[in-house]
Amino acid sequence: xxxxxxxxxxxxxxxxxxxxxxxxxxxxxxxxxxxxxxxxxxxxxxxxxxxxxxxxxxxxxxxxxxxxxxxxxxxxxxxxxxxxxxxxxxxxxxxxxxxxxxxxxxxxxxxxxxxxxxxxxxxxxxxxxxxxxxxxxxxxxxxxxxxxxxxxxxxxxxxxxxxxxxxxxxxxxxxxxxxxxxxxxxxxxxxxxxxxxxxxxxxxxxxxxxxxx
Numbered sequence: 617x618x619x620x621x622x623x624x625x626x627x628x629x630x631x632x633x634x635x636x637x638x639x640x641x642x643x644x645x646x647x648x649x650x651x652x653x654x655x656x657x658x659x660x661x662x663x664x665x666x667x668x669x670x671x672x673x674x675x676x677x678x679x680x681x682x683x684x685x686x687x688x689x690x691x692x693x694x695x696x697x698x699x700x701x702x703x704x705x706x707x708x709x710x711x712x713x714x715x716x717x718x719x720x721x722x723x724x725x726x727x728x729x730x731x732x733x734x735x736x737x738x739x740x741x742x743x744x745x746x747x748x749x750x751x752x753x754x755x756x757x758x759x760x761x762x763x764x765x766x767x768x769x770x771x772x773x774x775x776x777x778x779x780x781x782x783x784x785x786x787x788x789x790x791x792x793x794x795x796x797x798x799x800x801x802x803x804x805x806x807x808x809x810x811x812x813x814x815x816x817x818x819x820x821x822x823x824x825x826x827x828x829x
Contacts, residue, residue, distance in 0.1 A: 629646055630646060645688035645690050649676075659687060714766050719768070729813065738764050743769045774786045
């Protein structure tokens with residue numbers, strides 16, 4: 617089986633995505649790149665039926681290499697992100713709070729320093745039909761200098777160096793969107809400025825488990 621490890625990772629994270637409420641029904645999709653190939657969720661298959669051998673393997677042009685089922689309808693978005701960024705994994709979801717904000721604002725502002733993990737305020741790009749090259753183009757444009765983008769009246773896309781990072785960024789994005797929605801119920805929230813976000817970005821550079829000094 618081609619890309620066995622990558623297919624297993626896709627299954628594990630797809631099931632987690634469903635359990636975490638980051639999507640609904642069979643919507644949402646994710647992929648992992650390995651060299652000139654990528655493993656991606658198939659189109660329309662319930663996540664509880666997803667197995668490694670049902671995950672599609674395609675090349676970077678979207679051509680099937682080992683794909684027993686039709687790849688996700690958002691394959692153009694995934695291949696565009698891989699072409700235009702340093703991504704090794706892409707997660708696309710329909711989370712409630714990010715999707716709510718996608719109908720109301722043009723940008724998720726810097727309401728919390730965690731947004732530095734995403735590169736700064738997250739853009740909301742204009743609506744385009746799902747699965748289209750237009751949506752893929754808009755999504756990639758919205759990702760410039762960022763690792764997350766919100767798609768108007770649709771959902772959100774994040775990327776990372778691996779599925780764990782891409783998935784965590786999706787969780788951060790949805791948490792930030794919820795924080796902003798809740799804050800707006802009470803008034804106009806204070807926001808962080810560019811210098812404060814830059815300082816958080818610098819602090820994150822050595823964040824995480826480190827050898828004891």
